[in-house]
Structures are given as structure tokens and as C-alpha cells.
Amino acid sequence: MLRSVRYIFVPLLLAGASVTALAQSTAPRVFFVAPADGATVSNPVVVKFGVEGMAIKPAGDMTSNTGHHHLIIDGDPVPAGQVVPTDDTHLHFGKGQTETSVNLTPGDHTLTLQFANGAHQSYGPAMSQTIKVHVKGR
Structure with missing residues (x-):
């Protein structure tokens, strides 16, 4: 009887652990560490980037x-x-940087973080985040 219970219990325990691990895994995402969405900021604006579920590697x-x-x-x-354009409004961090000052x-601006x-081929909107900031005048 004990052997039968063990043959049933162990596979159920392992299956439950697998389901729990799957439920806890999250989809890859990028996010702003700073500034916060809706923040009022001053120049230079310090922007910090975050990513989960993917690794940062340099361009190339x-x-x-x-x-x-x-x-x-x-x-x-x-x-x-x-491909993410290269111009004054699309800033590239191809060395793997996770912070910049702009x-x-x-006035009001939107900042979009794109992975x-x-x-430089975009992973699309699923790997982006947009926030709004208000930059104070002098």
C-alpha cells in the first residue's frame, strides 16, 4: 500500500512543481527604472532602463x-x-548601456523604451514601454 501511494504521490508532486514554475515565469519585458510615469523632471533628465527575461548584449x-x-x-x-531608425529622436545604446541623461x-514628452x-531589429511593442514626463522650465 505504501509503495502504491509513493508511485502516485511523487509524480503528482513533480507535476504540481512544474505547473507552479510555469505559472511563476513571466514574459520578457522592458521597463523604466527611472523616471516614473507622470514624473516632473529637470534637465538633464536621467533615464534608467530595465529588462527581464532577456539578456543585454551589444549591437552586432x-x-x-x-x-x-x-x-x-x-x-x-x-x-x-x-530596424530602429537612427536620428535625434531614436537613441541607440548598442554598447549595452542601461542609463543615460538627455x-x-x-513641457510634456513621451519616452518609449524599445528593446x-x-x-537593431525591434522586438515590437511587446518589448517596449512608454511613459510621460513633464520637463520643468528654468
């Missing part, structure tokens, strides 16, 4: 499930597979 490294950050000022997330004109692979 095409290892699966890796990439680097891009900061989009007053723009939308880049669709999946498209000077913005006084992309080693070829």
Missing part, C-alpha cells in the same frame, strides 16, 4: 533572446522586425 551580437535598449523621444514603438525642451536585437 545576434545571440537568441538578447538585445539592447533604444530610447524613443516623443515617438511610437517600432513594429517587430523593423536634455529635453520644457531590439543585435541588428
